[in-house]
Amino acid sequence: MHLVVCLPMRSLVTQTVQRLQTYFDALKAKKPEVGVAVHQLMGGAIDDEWVGQPDKPWVLVGTQDQLLSRALNRGYSMSRFEWPIHFGLLNNDCRWLIDEVQLMGPGLWTTSQLDWMRRKRFESLKPCPTTWMSATVGQSFLGTTDRVRDALAEPSNEQIAFEGKLKTALNGDAGLKWWRAAKRPLAWWHPEAAAQPTTSGGKKRGAAKSAAATAATPNAIAASVKAKHVAGTLSLVICNTVDMARAVFGALPSANHKVLLTSRFRREDRARHEQRLIDFDAQRKAGGLPEHDPGLICVSTQVIEAGVDISAHRLFTELAPWPSMLQRLGRLNRKGDDQEAQAWVWETPKEGGNKKVERIGPYEAADIERAKKLVEAFASLSQNKAFSEAIAGLNACKQKDALQPKPSPLPRALDVHGLFSTERDVHGGFTDVSAFVRGTDPDLDVTVFWRYWTGDSPPRGKELDGPLLEPAKEGCPVSFVRVQKMIESSKAKAWLWDDEADRWERVNHWDIRPGMLVMFKHDVGGYDATQGWTGDRANVLAEVPRAGRGATLRDDAWTEVGYWSKLDVHLKDARDAAEKLSTALSLTGDTKTAVVEASGLHDLGKAHPQWQAALPDRSGIPNAPLAKSPRVVAADVVGDASVVRAAFASLRPQAHALPDETRRRGREDVVRLRWAIDDRLNEAELKSLRAVTGVRWAGHLQFHPGLRHEVASALAMWRRYQDSETKPYPALAVYLAAAHHGKARTVMRSTTGEDDVFGVRVEPNVLTVGDDQWPLDFSIAKDGAEGRWEGSEFVQTGHGWTGLVADLLGPWRPEETSDAGVVPADEPRQLGPFALAYLEALVRIADWRASAQPSASTKPSEVRDGR
Template structure:
């Protein structure tokens, strides 16, 4: 039971932990909380509270020494189900900790899950944030290619996930190629520099020490439980779990379903963990056909739309009436690690030793049963796994007298050789400029094995062209394997029925996609009649019945897709002068610098304040003023920055931030301030070049880029209150578009930008970009001085 405690009384971790959980910590949890804040490997057996161990340690350090503790805890997990369960634990702990954390250290919790990602943390660089997400969502963002995220926001997430962070990579035995990526990123934060502390903890009950051999990082210390701490875990550590390897015939779907029904115990949970979604769907369907006793059945895997996945998860974890029929849950790897389930009977496919140890941890987890029973189906092919010695694995299983944690070997088999992220890759990924077709560098090889990579699909009812279709609401998105979607496109193409669309940000429209154009993280629009899904079974390309689109209550919450040409931050439902908006952004930047004083940003304060004050100078350009007024501006008109309703520029492709950045350069301002001005919408960064569909000037030899023409006048601008010196009218020169260095002048934009990247490193430069953007977003969200 939680009791009211004054802040000054919380002098020990035991009291603190009791306040946020309702019970006292294990001795190892207390020891871990007082370890130095530095990289480490945590080897903690499954089922012994490692989630609360690390969340509690971060909250305790936030409470005890906030200046030394990273503001963001990034809790990275391999599966969606683990995210949902960990989120519940994090929300409860943070809510209790907030009762006595000081105002500036109050913790907010966010979920980063494919189809259900809360992005509001991106405007909280000075806030305490606990972010729980999948490796796909978090690692892709940490590599500046965020899945399911507008490319124009990639640099913001890249910045926030690589500075002032405490990463927790949990269940790393399931990360595959994502594990060396987390290790290399930790090494690059040390070598290339970032703002504030940056720490990574890697956690697993089954780890291989050889996994940490990467080119840019040495293995950190390992935290293990000592014998006294293990004995303190009691029956959880040494409970009874018998094991039987089934015959090969019994491993087939129909025979396996019959055995599951036979061994199921009334009033208890039977857990069936299978290696693939297709096999889980087949066994579930067979159980449903044979289930004459009406035992509740649940199917849970990773390929559901969020509302259906939540519904299934709630059924999985619902209390079981000991006097009732019990429950049978059929699942996949999504449930093998971290899920707090306590089954009486476990059926599992043969899998690598590390996976089996995790699955065994879902059986008799509390140690309250006299005996839990395990049945292993000895599949010949262990897809999606690669097991080098199946015979040795079976020999190990048959030699086990008991499968309790105390009887299992700690060390996992060596990992495969994966493609490793190198410095060259990271620097290339810093540049988010697409090629002329709109394509970007693919990071899937650093995030998850290609045969396990997903796209997100959603279904709508429409006829003909989908150009009026809005962006999907998160609840509509269903993960689907790239390989299966490609096969579905191929099959339907043969029948002339294939209509799969992606939104093209350069062409600003939905375009039909072929199987060869699929990339992990894409969002695909399907017509409802194309099938491929049911709320009970989830994604299956063999389902031919029409899919019912998700009903969104009230107005569809999804925003219009952002494009190279759009300016969503300008049209916010109010009118405001350029001077007023600029002053307010300048003041927001001051607030950020004060709040982030421990990050040692003083060296960059001048450039940050200049960029904040002048970031929208380009809006003084006649093209932008005409858009805001819906008429040509007069020379004496007050310059505007905001308007009520969304409009398009008369000149296609115009980017005000480029006009402002070039104006700053022509005015002799520091290049960093000019770069931050250009980059504050994520659309003009490392390179200046024209896009295929933008408007061109009438003169063929006149330079142009992003709607800005050589020689145009940018009007004078002043904040009117002497915060910074006024800017004189300037004639814009696009000499800086040239490649390399100019023979009779300064280096080109690209040369300067790459030099800046080399000097500051990708993590620090992106962090400075992010601060200007956040100051702008905060000022735009809560304007004080508006026109009536």
């Protein structure tokens, strides 16, 4: 089983990953046989290595938007073709650990419902339990209608027993008494006395009365922070919005002892800011600061509320809901060794004066008003009492109400069942799951990135030669509302990748939705390395990559692996990998058979003559059907091609030259030079090649055979399944083979508008693999069933693909007993979305492993060397 740690804030992820990595490194040093990998998953830092290792132990730490969107089969910041594998793996063989639940909003209810579905409605193939952790939130989120009906609304006896043992252990721990004695005095911030230092203990006349919110300007806050900051210590300013944080940060003196921390940074910039804060606090605790060190002022948003193990001497915070206030106060005098610490709170200036509003900043007005009453009561108690005593002195009922999670939209069984399909909806888009991830919060993110190109619109076709998008490196999370406003106000153009049309399409501001990957031209601006996303056209990144392609329905990227390999060899390798993987995961019976057989036959369709004819070269293995081909790089040249050949030879001396091609490029006749290579050229190598005299274009050529080979595999497998009295494999294997690239799953359809199924035409209708003939059966590709009318009766003569999927998936209601009659009752069927997607993932992983470690292959460098 794997551990999935779901957290509401990016800053939590960063520190949790660092601490876990330190722990497991120390464990491995003592016990070399124990190896547990730690991975992270958050906007701007996406690590997918865990995906290929379901049979190895790992811990995945991620933000709720990234994790929950994947658990709902709508993964943010990723290709839809990869959704099912993440969906299957995260809903099987994992223990979900949900921490800091008071900050999760609707995501909390979603975790509760997913836990119920995995246990009761769509049972996972392998157990996938959930544990929630919070010191401040009640358990009402466990009492959804579905959980109450299935007796899951109350904590289990094991949970109750564990809680009792934990309380006993904590009460008896002498080391925690010092922490419980920590003082965290809180006072209302007063503009008229902003620059006056407080007396010891923080007492001021009228401290329990809130200041006039309209006077809480960024300049006034910054002046107060500057006046009260103590050299050699950390002052923390927590704002409710990015705009307020940036304004306060900008109003502070232009010195090198301040840092801004928000969620609106690219990964490398955000990491640099976080590390500066963590390093300063560690150095301060160790007594390693220089004698006259000015200290550090950190201006932050909610990203610092929880889990960041720093201890501030001064804390300034905007009034927030009570759970957030508790978390923010937890960053002050964190371990009780700074009893002179002090905190101040100010109110958000209300827009519209005394007019009643529903929201104040990012929060509901009712939550802010409730928090205000508790802050006023806590402020007077906190002056002379320890934090724990002051909290205990508050009215228990008022606290309980403030800490209960609000009822929010939550996914029901019908929703998750419907989300299994990854096809576009009738509007050409996909189901928006943001209401289940973070609700209607205007701070829901899209990921934006910047690329370079000449002209108004991004290039198309072969002109689109830049590197593939790396969201983990170059993406910046931004509120989708902010992106909408920027596009509308500045007339900036935004672009989304169309994976079916294989091009960038312009998107209007009103079409921007959470989770999208949005491309801007570099001169649109909007980003600064110190401030993060600004939306200001004057802030232009100095250097960005050229515009490149995204994943498409037509591409076959896993064919281009740097070597030639025979089809029969790859199929055997995949079968062996699936056998080992299934055994390691304790799969048995027909389920195991389906995974192994699907893996062993998944690429049958590559024997199709059209697919074989599309291969760029066969020099490595000339006289056999191939499954894999090297990567191909090309350069379009005018003039002396020998200069370009010499330049490329210095880059890749072991590349294998392919025959030249003549072609027309614009108004020029060019010679296309091509080479087969072991490994892709990096951006620096491509840049140097493009700079050679005479080169009009240079880049990697993508393999586009014009058909989905996995569909041909499924059509051939279905024919053999239908024709055999003793079934060679379960019907499930046919589906798993078809779905192993995530591009043909719940429907079979034409992609050319002609008589084809995902590009596979009726003729030729037989695949030849060695001495074996595999006829294709197109009847299964029908939507529904195939048959004929005999008088007033319809006689079914063939099953449709939708019927096969419906039988394998099963109904969303347990009481529904009808089925399509495609899958026999004695075979795996009605598996539910979680189990079916998990099996999809295993077949795909077996293919990956076979591709990564072929038992026999030939590289271009070996052909060149004559071996």
